[in-house]
Amino acid sequence: MSDGAFMAAVEQVLQVYPDLSKLQAAVVAADEMDIAHDGRSFARIFGVAHSRVLRQVNALDEAGALLRITKREPRTRRTHYVVSL
Template sequence: MKDETAAGDFIDRVEAIRQQETYLSPLAAGIVVALSMDIASDSRSLAKALGIAHALVLREISLMTGPATLVNIRARDARTQRTHLILSEKGTSILAAITLKT
């Protein structure tokens, strides 16, 4: 039951972020929520937890970094392309805003 509750909480948070930040893809919102819930902290673990290809997570991460970024890259393994992430200040503030509303 605990896993079902966590999954429901994950989905609720993703939907709340997408309602507030309509420009975000479902995957981008999922990455932000997964980082905040300590589900995963790197691209490979995120891909496995979300049940999608690592390449899709890497592509989304590249779209999420840059000006007004939601995540910051902590480290990157050149051989495996595993990318370790942390939430940026903006990502944290988006999460705080949806937490206050729910």
């Protein structure tokens, strides 16, 4: 995966769902591209604070349309999710 391909995927998500933040679109794109399926992995791979990723994942889950949380690990706060486009 190249940076350009990932950024193109993020932009494509934003075109379809313009109300998402760039970070939310990146979470969706990363899941769709099999890059990261949990918040901690996404945070590590992309150098974003885990707490910021968790807030965005929770917001997407609460909205109920694009992302569903499938598992939470209390000790590590790792939050697994699946995107349904």
